[in-house]
Amino acid sequence: xxxxxxxxxxxxxxxxxxxxxxxxxxxxxxxxxxxxxxxxxxxxxxxxx
Amino acid sequence: xxxxxxxxxxxxxxxxxxxxxxxxxxxxxxxxxxxxxxxxxxxxxxxxxxxxxxxxxxxxxxxxxxxxxxxxxxxxxxxxxxxxxxxxxxxxxxxxxxxxxxxxxxxxxxxxxxxxxxxxxxxxxxxxxxxxxxxxxxxxxxxxxxxxxxxxxxxxxxxxxxxxxxxxxxxxxxxxxxxxxxxxxxxxxxxxxxxxxxxxxxxxxxxxxxxxxxxxxxxxxxxxxxxxxxxxxxxxxxxxxxxxxxxxxxxxxxxxxxxxxxxxxxxxxxxxxxxxxxxxxxxxxxxxxxxxxxxxxxxxxxxxxxxxxxxxxxxxxxxxxxxxxxxxxxxxxxxxxxxxxxxxxxxxxxxxxxxxxxxxxxxxxxxxxxxxxxxxxxxxxxxxxxxxxxxxxxxxxxxxxxxxxxxxxxxxxxxxxxxxxxxxxxxxxxxxxxxxxxxxxxxxxxxxxxxxxxxxxxxxxxxxxxxxxxxxxxxxxxxxxxxxxxxxxxxxxxxxxxxxxxxxxxxxxxxxxxxxxxxxxxxxxxxxxxxxxxxxxxxxxxxxxxxxxxxxxxxxxxxxxxxxxxxxxxxxxxxxxxxxxxxxxxxxxxxxxxxxxxxxxxxxxxxxxxxxxxxxxxxxxxxxxxxxxxxxxxxxxxxxxxxxxxxxxxxxxxxxxxxxxxxxxxxxxxxxxxxxxxxxxxxxxxxxxxxxxxxxxxxxxxxxxxx
Numbered sequence: 087x088x089x090x091x092x093x094x095x096x097x098x099x100x101x102x103x104x105x106x107x108x109x110x111x112x113x114x115x116x117x118x119x120x121x122x123x124x125x126x127x128x129x130x131x132x133x134x135x
Numbered sequence: 136x137x138x139x140x141x142x143x144x145x146x147x148x149x150x151x152x153x154x155x156x157x158x159x160x161x162x163x164x165x166x167x168x169x170x171x172x173x174x175x176x177x178x179x180x181x182x183x184x185x186x187x188x189x190x191x192x193x194x195x196x197x198x199x200x201x202x203x204x205x206x207x208x209x210x211x212x213x214x215x216x217x218x219x220x221x222x223x224x225x226x227x228x229x230x231x232x233x234x235x236x237x238x239x240x241x242x243x244x245x246x247x248x249x250x251x252x253x254x255x256x257x258x259x260x261x262x263x264x265x266x267x268x269x270x271x272x273x274x275x276x277x278x279x280x281x282x283x284x285x286x287x288x289x290x291x292x293x294x295x296x297x298x299x300x301x302x303x304x305x306x307x308x309x310x311x312x313x314x315x316x317x318x319x320x321x322x323x324x325x326x327x328x329x330x331x332x333x334x335x336x337x338x339x340x341x342x343x344x345x346x347x348x349x350x351x352x353x354x355x356x357x358x359x360x361x362x363x364x365x366x367x368x369x370x371x372x373x374x375x376x377x378x379x380x381x382x383x384x385x386x387x388x389x390x391x392x393x394x395x396x397x398x399x400x401x402x403x404x405x406x407x408x409x410x411x412x413x414x415x416x417x418x419x420x421x422x423x424x425x426x427x428x429x430x431x432x433x434x435x436x437x438x439x440x441x442x443x444x445x446x447x448x449x450x451x452x453x454x455x456x457x458x459x460x461x462x463x464x465x466x467x468x469x470x471x472x473x474x475x476x477x478x479x480x481x482x483x484x485x486x487x488x489x490x491x492x493x494x495x496x497x498x499x500x501x502x503x504x505x506x507x508x509x510x511x512x513x514x515x516x517x518x519x520x521x522x523x524x525x526x527x528x529x530x531x532x533x534x535x536x537x538x539x540x541x542x543x544x545x546x547x548x549x550x551x552x553x554x555x556x557x558x559x560x561x562x563x564x565x566x567x568x569x570x571x572x573x574x575x576x577x578x579x580x581x582x583x584x585x586x587x588x589x590x591x592x593x594x595x596x597x598x599x600x601x602x603x604x605x606x607x608x609x610x611x612x613x614x615x616x617x618x619x620x621x622x623x624x625x626x627x628x629x630x631x632x633x634x635x636x637x638x639x640x641x642x643x644x645x646x647x648x649x650x651x652x653x654x655x656x657x658x659x660x661x662x663x664x665x666x667x668x669x670x671x672x673x674x675x676x677x678x679x680x681x682x683x684x685x686x687x688x689x690x691x692x693x694x695x696x697x698x699x700x701x702x703x704x705x706x707x708x709x710x711x712x713x714x715x716x717x718x719x720x721x722x723x724x725x726x727x728x729x730x731x732x733x734x735x736x737x738x739x740x741x742x743x744x745x746x747x748x749x750x751x752x753x754x755x756x757x758x759x760x761x762x763x764x765x766x767x768x769x770x771x772x773x774x775x776x777x778x779x780x781x782x783x784x785x786x787x788x789x790x791x792x793x794x795x796x797x798x799x800x801x802x803x804x805x806x807x808x809x810x811x812x813x814x815x816x817x818x819x820x821x822x823x824x825x826x827x828x829x830x831x832x833x834x835x836x837x838x839x840x841x842x
Contacts, residue, residue, distance in 0.1 A: 090259065094266060097246065105239040112231055122185030128162035129169075 149179055152192045152200055154214040156207065159188055164212070171210045172203060186348070190214075226343035233278040234336040240274030241329035245820075248326040252817045264316040264323045271325035275309050278332045281339065297477040297522065300484055301335065304517040311510050322507075327514055327819045334827050335522040342526035345533045346545050364389065364396035367440065387441045389434045392597035397443045401426045404439030408432045409599070411563040411667075413739050414692045419649070431739055431758060435599055436642075458719055458743035459764065471547050472788075473525045476795060484516045491810050508812040514819055515809040520798035520826035525791050527834040532787040535840050540771040541752075541780050548766035551750040552784035554731045555685055558777070559722065559744070561736035562691035562701050562709070565754060566673060568772065569737065571603045571649050571665035578607060578663065581653075584616070585661060589653050591615035592629045592640035600651050600665055601629070601640070628652075669704060670774040677705060679778035683785075685733070690718055692740050718744040735777055737761045752777055786840050794830045801826040 111117065159168055165183045168190050172181035177198040183190045192203055207214040247263040255263060282305070286298040305328055312323040366376040367386040376385075381397050389395055391406070407419035410432045419435050422428055428441060492509035496502075529546040536543055543549060560566050581589065590608040593601040594615055618638065621631035628641020628651070636656040643652035649665040670676075680687050689709030691698045698711035710721060718736075722744055725732045734741065734748035737757030745751040745764035753765035762768050769776035805822050808814050 090262070098243065098266075098270075101239055101243045105235060108235045108239075109232065112228075112235070117227075117231060119184040119186045122165065122183060125162040125165060125185055129166035130163070 148196060149193050150196050152194065152203065154190050154192065154200075154203060154207070155188060156183070156190055156212050156214045157188050158212050159183060159185065159190075167210050168207060168212060171206050171212075175202060175206045178203075226346050227340055230281065230336060230340045230343055233281060234333065234340055236274050237278035237329055237333040237336055240270050240278070241326065241333045244271050244326045244329055248323075248816065248820070251323075260321075261316075261319050264319075267323055267325045268313055268316045271329060272309065272313065275305065275325075275328055275332065278329075278336060279305055282332075282335065295477060295481055296474045297480075300477065300481040301331075301517060301522070303485070304513045305332065307510055308514050308517075311507065322816050324514060324816050324819065327816055327823060330820060330823055331517055331519050334519050334823070338523040338526040341530040342546060345526075345530045345543065348533075348537065364393070381443055383443050385443045387443060388438060389441055390438045390597065391434055391436055392599055392602070394433050395428055395430050395441065397430050399428060399441040399443045401428060402440045402442050404437055406434055406436040406439050409435050411569055411693075411738065416563070416693050416697075418694065418697065433599065458715055459746050459760070469547060469551060471525075472550050472791060473521075476521065480521070480799075484513065487516070487806065487810075488512045494810075495812070504812075508809070511812070511814045511819075512806065512809040515805045515814055515822065516802050517823075519823045520801065520830045521795065523827055523830050524794035524798050524834075527831050528787050528790045528794060528837060531834050531837040532783050532790075532840065535838055536767075536780065536783055539776070539779060540769055541776050542768045542770070543780075544766050544768075548750060549784045549787050551731075552733065552766065552781055553788040555733040555750055555781055555784075557725055557730040558680060558685050558687045558733045558735060559690040559718075559725075559748070560687060560707075560777075561734075561738065561741050561744075562689050562693055562698055563667065564737040564756065565670075565735050565741075566689065566701060566705065566774070567667045567669055569667060569754075569756060571600055572668040573600075573604050573607045574664040574666065577661070578611065581661060581663075583613070585653060585655065585658070586611070586613045587616040588618070588633055588638050588655060589640060589663075591618045591633075592621070592631060592638060592653075595621050595629050595631075596623050596640075600649065603665060604640075604651070604663070669701070670772055672773045672775045673705060676774035676776075676778055677707065679775070680781070683778060683781055685778075685781060690721055690734075690736075690744070692718070692738070715740045715743050719747050722747050733781075736765075752780060783837075783840055787837060790834055790837055794833055797829050797833060798826055801829070 156164075156168055159165060165185060168183050169181045172178055172190065172192055175194070175198065178192060178194040180193045181190055194203070204214045244267045247267045251260055251263055279302070282298045282301050285296065286302040289296050290299060308324045308328050312325050312328070315321070315323050364376060364381070365373050365388045366381075367373050367388050373388060381387075386402065387396065387399060395408075401422050401424055403424065405421075405423045408422050408428055409419050410416050410429070413429050413431050422439070427444070488509045491512045492505050495505035495508055500508075526546065529549050532549060533543040533546075563569050578586070586608055590605060590613050593604040593608070595601075616633055618631040618633050621629060623629045628639060630637070630639040630641075632638065633655075637654075638656065639654040640651060641654070643650050643660075643662050651663050651665070653661040653663065677687055687707055689698060689702060689705075689707050689711075690713055691701075691709060691711055692713055692715075693711060695711040698709045701707075702709045710717075713721065718734075718741065722732050722734060726747075726749065731749045734744045734751045735753070736745055736751070737754050739758045739760045741753075742758075742760040742764045745753065745761060750767075751765040752767045752769060753761040755762075755768055755770035757765070757768070767780055769780070801822065805814065805818075808818070
């Protein structure tokens with residue numbers, strides 16, 4: 087029972103942190119261009135030697 | 136990784152500008168656009184959005200929008216400024232937050248449930264139920280709102296849809312679980328309810344994503360149209376004016392190759408107008424001083440000055456608008472397959488639950504036990520996989536079609552398209568390309584030298600015939616000759632010099648139909664005839680339509696002779712010289728006779744017919760009205776897109792029906808157990824996720840279907 091008393095708040099806290107991060111990302115427009123996010127990794131850097 | 140390039144020398148007071156860049160479609164384009172804009176003096180950052188085909192530029196107030204547009208033009212991208220407030224509302228965004236909440240709560244509650252299932256007992260179980268309730272109840276209220284709202288909306292009108300059984304099941308199950316928690320009972324269903332909501336919201340998000348993606352595709356096409364015109368002021372000065380700012384009485388100077396932005400009367404100049412988008416007529420119409428000309432028609436020959444007449448009072452356009460308004464109603468009567476299924480499903484499930492309750496009462500079980508078992512029946516039959524059955528299949532199919540150049544506006548378009556057994560095809564611009572294509576034989580007769588001179592001359596003109604010539608010669612691999620002293624004289628043609636020889640491309644002495652004359656000093660004059668050609672693969676497409684059991688015919692606004700020629704070439708019967716209203720009537724007549732009619736058309740005159748037909752498709756080159764009225768838009772030139780769209784739609788509906796059978800079949804196995812009172816929350820959770828996974832896997836088979 088003692089273990090549960092520790093683990094529960096920790097688990098919930100971690101879950102809430104994840105949810106908060108998701109809302110933060112949503113608000114910052116991280117999900118507004120899913121196609122572009124996939125393509126962005128392929129952009130060539132121009133200033134490579 | 137490339138972060139947006141930052142220029143630190145820019146002061147704090149920055150402004151945001153959003154530019155539409157329709158030509159951007161790959162990572163390379165994104166990089167070029169961002170680099171080109173970041174290189175402009177005073178630009179802090181530029182970030183592209185590939186989904187919306189836009190770029191957001193943060194820059195100091197000194198930088199003017201035309202500078203940014205010019206910077207993009209220098210790298211080969213057309214761009215138009217776009218107001219940020221004009222951004223269309225996304226259907227996905229409002230669903231993402233409920234989905235996130237449902238997923239979070241589901242995972243956490245599931246952790247508690249696993250301990251309960253593994254044998255937690257006494258105070259531990261009670262504590263876990265309480266924590267589950269604390270997370271679950273608010274999450275269910277929040278994440279379930281889209282369903283409660285939709286169910287309430289239809290219930291008020293005395294109807295039902297899929298959201299009604301969902302809402303009833305969710306509410307009752309939550310209530311029971313809360314009661315169990317309060318009384319320290321053995322079983323709580325919070326995990327099952329949250330999982331149900333999560334799967335259903337995922338289905339909704341997929342459905343909304345499909346609509347968003349198609350709409351941004353159509354928007355990108357619409358933005359390619361220049362919506363403005365050159366206006367001549369009283370003092371003779373000319374300036375570019377937006378279409379919206381045009382006033383009656385203004386004088387427009389319309390160059391050859393431009394579309395009219397408004398109706399008007401020709402004041403000066405003599406030219407021919409291509410009215411095919413407006414009337415379907417393929418032969419250009421002569422216009423001189425005093426002729427009334429209509430918005431959307433294409434000036435072919437020479438620049439003219441046109442006095443803008445009263446906007447919006449033109450009979451042709453206002454009639455089309457009126458017909459379109461009336462036509463939209465018939466299609467809105469269509470009931471989506473998911474809602475049709477719900478009409479049968481919901482009463483059946485609720486009757487079953489009620490009968491279970493009655494049965495257990497008669498058998499002598501107590502109120503409480505009978506109620507718990509009846510609720511277990513409701514939960515186990517809750518249409519979890521059913522909620523995914525339609526959207527997942529449609530999203531996968533729409534994605535496959537998009538890769539092949541067909542944009543699907545929404546899921547109901549796929550459902551209606553699958554029922555088609557009759558198709559009416561507009562001639563100009565749909566069955567044909569809708570633009571002048573040079574005669575192959577005449578091009579073949581040119582020597583390589585003549586062809587290279589013709590290409591060089593044509594590339595200096597925006598005239599529709601020149602554009603057609605450049606495209607055809609370019610496709611033949613011809614390289615342009617180096618010319619000197621090139622000049623274009625409006626209405627006459629292009630002249631120049633090649634190694635001292637005078638060369639010219641212009642109007643033939645005896646103009647019959649559409650043709651251009653290539654004159655090279657010392658050579659005989661070459662006449663190149665132009666005509667509107669059938670789209671590539673037109674015959675193969677018609678054969679495939681026949682193989683699909685779809686009867687095709689032509690429905691055109693063009694003259695009888697022009698339609699007869701295409702009719703002979705394709706072997707289709709046709710109706711010629713049909714006005715917009717007559718096109719609409721033709722469709723209504725067939726639909727009253729019990730046919731499911733599809734319309735394929737591009738022009739303004741096809742708008743009412745496209746909106747009336749059971750399903751409709753328009754080419755990407757269509758008028759704004761055509762593209763907006765149609766259910767699907769195909770961007771490639773090939774006509775094979777039409778049979779492909781029908782075939783994929785039919786296949787999609789087959790998969791949707793299979794999904795229904797799989798989802799309901801699963802329920803049929805579980806329901807007897809539920810009625811007998813053997814279903815536990817663990818069983819419900821496993822059954823729900825397994826049936827959903829099966830439905831998703833079955834739908835994914837559609838991914839490669841469009842080829």
